[in-house]
Amino acid sequence: MTGIFAGKVALITGGSSGIGRATALAFAHEGAQVVIGDINSAGSEETAQMITAAGGEAFFARTDVNRAAEVAALVAATVERYGRLDCAFNNAGIESSSISTANYPEEDWRRIIDINLTGVWLSMKHELPQMLKQGGGVIVNNASALGLVAFAGASAYVAAKHGVVGLTKTTALEYAKSGIRVNAICPGFVETPMLERIGLLSDPKAKQAVTNLHPMQRMGAAAEMAAAVIWLCSDAASFVTGIALPADGGYTAR
Template sequence: MRRFNGKVAFITGAASGIGRAAAIAFAREGARVAITDRTEAPLEQLRAVIEGDGGEALAIRCDVSVPEEVEAAVIRAVERFGRLDCAFNNAGVENKAAPVHEIALEEWDRILDINLRGTFVCMQHEIGQMLRQGSGVVVNTSSGAGVRGVAGGASYAASKHALIGLTKSAALDYAKANIRVNAVLPGNIETPMMDRFTGGDIQKAIDLEPVGRLGKPEEIAEAVLWMCSDLGAFVTGASISVDGAWSL
C-alpha cells in the first residue's frame, strides 16, 4: 500500500536528518513532495534521490525566519502541485550551550525566530491553503526538550515547549475544519544536528538514552507519516514522543 497516492507533502528543514528521511518516506508512499531548506545543494541532491526512486519533488530554497520566503515557498508548492495535504514543519536549530544568565539576547532571538516564529509563519500559510481546499494535516517538530528542562539549553527548550502550546491551540482552532495539527517529539537522533551539539562525541547522547542507543531519522519519519495518514485521522492536538524514554 502507498498511503499518500495523490497527496502533496510540504517539508521544511528537508536537507538533512529527520526532514530528509521524511521527504524520502512520503515520496516512497506516493506523495509529491515540496522540500525546503536554507541550503540549495543538499536539497538538489535530495530531489535527485527522490526522482531517481520514481518520485516527484520540488526543491525550494527557504529560510523560515524570513516570512516572505515562507509565503513564496507555499505558493510555489501549490502552483506546482495544486494543493497541500501534509505539512511537516521540521526546520530548527540547536542553541549554543550556556546557562540562562550567559545567553546573549541575539542568540535567544535566533533560536526563537527559527524554531518558534518560523513554524508559526509556516502554519499560517499552510493552514490558509488547507482551509481553501477543505482539509489537511500539520505536524510540527518539537522535542523531548519540549516537555523537560535541559541544562544549558534554555532557549531551545523554551522554543520547543512553546511549539507544543502552539500545536494544541491550533488543533482546537481547526478541529471542525477537517484540519489536524500534531507535534512529534524526537529524542536523541542520529543527525548532523546531534553531531554539532555533542561536538562529535555521540557517546554523550547515547548515555542519555534509557534504551542505550540513538534513534534513527527514519523512526521519526514513520511517526510523522502515521500522524498524516488516514489511520491517524482521530489524532489531533497530540504531542507524541519518539525518544527511547529520554523524556520520562
C-alpha cells in the first residue's frame, strides 16, 4: 500500500464503530497495517473486512481495555503479527447517563472511570514499552470537548475525560526525549452510535439543542475526528506533543 503510513502499524481501540472505525479506515487508506482492539467482535470484524476489501491489512483481537492482561495481549499480538507498533489511538469509551453528582450511582461512576480513564492508561502502559524498544512512536488519546469544559449531569464522564487530558500531558512530558509524542483529541458532539444510544439523534428537539451548542451549528462527523488523529500521528505534526486538540466546531471557544 502507498500513503503516509505505508510500512507503519496503527493500533486502534474501540474500532468497531463510530470514531474508531472511521480512524481505522483512514489509517488503512494511508497505507498502515491496522489492529483493532474492542469488545464488539462483530463490528470489529466488519471494520477489518472493510479494510481488507479495499486492499488493506487489518486484524482484530477481542480486547476489553479495562483488563490489563487483554491489553497486554493486544500489544503482543500486534508485534507478533506486524513486528512493530508505530501509532496508537486509544479511543474506546462509553457514554454517561444524565444524573446529578449526588445521585450518581457508584457502580456507574466506577465503570465510566474504569473504561474511559483507566482504559486509556492501561493502553499506554502496554504501548509505551514497545515504542521505547523501537525508539519512537505516536499516541493519540480520545478525550472530548468535555475533557476541557463541564457538562451538567455528566460528572463521571467529564471527570474521566479531564483525567485523559491530564494523563496525556503528563505522559507527553515523560516520553518527549524518547521520540514518543502523546496528544489528545477533544471532539465536540459527533454523530455516532454513542449519541444514538443516548437519544440525541432520534429526538429532533434534543438534536437541535445539542447542535446549537456548536458555533458551526452542526455536529461533527467521525471522519473529521479521524482526520485530526491522522494529522497528529503524521510527520506533519512532528513538533506537536502534549496538546489536547479541540475538534469541536467552536464548542469550547464560546
